[in-house]
Amino acid sequence: GAGVSQSPSNKVTEKGKDVELRCDPISGHTALYWYRQSLGQGLEFLIYFQGNSAPDKSGLPSDRFSAERTGGSVSTLTIQRTQQEDSAVYLCASSLGAGRLDQPQHFGDGTRLSIL
Amino acid sequence: QKEVEQDPGPLSVPEGAIVSLNCTYSNSAFQYFMWYRQYSRKGPELLMYTYSSGNKEDGRFTAQVDKSSKYISLFIRDSQPSDSATYLCAMSAVQGAQKLVFGQGTRLTINP
Numbered sequence: 001g002a003g004v005s006q007s008p009s010n011k012v013t014e015k016g017k018d019v020e021l022r023c024d025p026i027s028g029h030t031a032l033y034w035y036r037q038s039l040g041q042g043l044e045f046l047i048y049f050q051g052n053s054a055p056d057k058s059g060l061p062s063d064r065f066s067a068e069r070t071g072g073s074v075s076t077l078t079i080q081r082t083q084q085e086d087s088a089v090y091l092c093a094s095s096l097g098a099g100r101l102d103q104p105q106h107f108g109d110g111t112r113l114s115i116l
Numbered sequence: 117q118k119e120v121e122q123d124p125g126p127l128s129v130p131e132g133a134i135v136s137l138n139c140t141y142s143n144s145a146f147q148y149f150m151w152y153r154q155y156s157r158k159g160p161e162l163l164m165y166t167y168s169s170g171n172k173e174d175g176r177f178t179a180q181v182d183k184s185s186k187y188i189s190l191f192i193r194d195s196q197p198s199d200s201a202t203y204l205c206a207m208s209a210v211q212g213a214q215k216l217v218f219g220q221g222t223r224l225t226i227n228p
Contacts, residue, residue: 042218091159107159
């Protein structure tokens, strides 16, 4: 079956513009995660969705960042008024559940965002 | 100070060598430990996970956790050029690992 799909794979935009990044999780996976990976840095947690529960937004770095998950499947991460420090790879992951280590997170290949 | 520290490398070794990759951490609540492999321009993939202290072996890979020292290691035996990638450690205080805390990754190159 298909893995986690992210689009676009690359995005270049001007400072101040808004961007939307899309994630299609693996079918049937109830948990969905967004991470940010900056050059030379590990993955930084942004937000987590689990089923119909309220998302855990504790990792979002500012109110310019938001995410939604429609119908328990596709998720969109939106960055408003982009800044140069937002340049990074944005990774999405999904998992079958969120309660067991043998249900690991499966990652997409990311969206490489460059802010000019 | 970061919660998880990992030497970014780069680390370059000849084919067949034993590789040791390490992470240290400061949060004593971490109980679940994972190693991810990330090829260039790809997402990370889970290699191994362990719970609490001890060793776990899977083929050429061995994960080791020493909670008393807050230190974890990944050993790769008989390293192959296909093992060339960035290796990320990750850990969590709770099972399910909703919010994994990652090290910055070690870039490894195995030279034929």
